[in-house]
Amino acid sequence: ISGDYDETTAPLNESLGYFTRHHPTLKSIANNVQVLKLRKKIISGSYLPQVRGFAQLHYGRPGIDFFENQWSVYFQGGINISMKVFDWNNLKKDRSKVDASIQQLSHQRSDILKDVKKKLEQLFTGLQSLDNQLLLAKKLTAAAGEDAQLKEDLYQENQSANIDYLTALLTRERYQSMQQELIFQSRLVKLNINTIIGKGIEQ
Numbered sequence: 001i002s003g004d005y006d007e008t009t010a011p012l013n014e015s016l017g018y019f020t021r022h023h024p025t026l027k028s029i030a031n032n033v034q035v036l037k038l039r040k041k042i043i044s045g046s047y048l049p050q051v052r053g054f055a056q057l058h059y060g061r062p063g064i065d066f067f068e069n070q071w072s073v074y075f076q077g078g079i080n081i082s083m084k085v086f087d088w089n090n091l092k093k094d095r096s097k098v099d100a101s102i103q104q105l106s107h108q109r110s111d112i113l114k115d116v117k118k119k120l121e122q123l124f125t126g127l128q129s130l131d132n133q134l135l136l137a138k139k140l141t142a143a144a145g146e147d148a149q150l151k152e153d154l155y156q157e158n159q160s161a162n163i164d165y166l167t168a169l170l171t172r173e174r175y176q177s178m179q180q181e182l183i184f185q186s187r188l189v190k191l192n193i194n195t196i197i198g199k200g201i202e203q
Contacts, residue, residue, distance in 0.1 A: 007190035012124045019116055019197035029109045033102055040098045043091070052079070116196060123193050130186045137179040144172035 009015060020026060148168040154160030 007187045007194065009127075009190045009193045012120055015120060015193060015197050015199075016113075016117055018199055019120075020113065022198055023112075024198075025112060026109060029105050033105050036098050036102050036105075040095055043094045043098065119196055120193060123189055123196075127186060127189045127193075130182055130189065134179065134182040134186065137175060137182055141172065141175040141179055144168065144175045148172045 010018065148165070148171070151160055151165040151168040155162060155165040
């Protein structure tokens with residue numbers, strides 16, 4: 001990992017929105033819901049009256065007089081109307097099955113979003129805590145650096161013992177180490193956030 005590596009994250013709502021728009025499972029659920037809605041329309045249409053037309057062209061002896069010797073061209077046409085009369089309860093049952101499947105997918109989507117939102121809220125709370133600790137560590141590091149510089153000046157002027165200067169250096173290094181550790185932990189949390197929402201996987 002390069003020294004200048006950093007992990008960036010968007011705010012909570014934006015991260016949750018990214019997850020909602022891009023997660024494959026949620027996309028699959030949305031597609032399945034659309035398919036079920038189309039199926040519901042098809043089911044409803046299958047119970048509506050079905051109208052069919054027909055047309056025929058004949059050459060022969062039309063009419064009821066079989067002994068008529070005159071042949072001619074004649075046309076027959078009509079409309080057939082059919083509908084399901086005794087299956088109305090099946091329509092309600094079939095539509096209810098589709099509605100139940102849509103509701104099940106909606107609950108599944110809602111559960112996924114609730115779970116991810118809860119995890120993201122916990123991670124962002126932890127990230128905020130790390131940011132506060134990092135800010136404090138930077139202040140402590142700066143103060144320890146000033147103290148170390150002061151002790152060094154006093155030591156150079158023979159006004160302070162060597163042990164005081166070394167103690168100040170050790171304190172500054174300890175705060176610097178604490179600061180680096182907090183930065184590392186912050187990057188890990190950001191990485192977890194981006195991993196959960198699926199951001200950066202294509203990279």
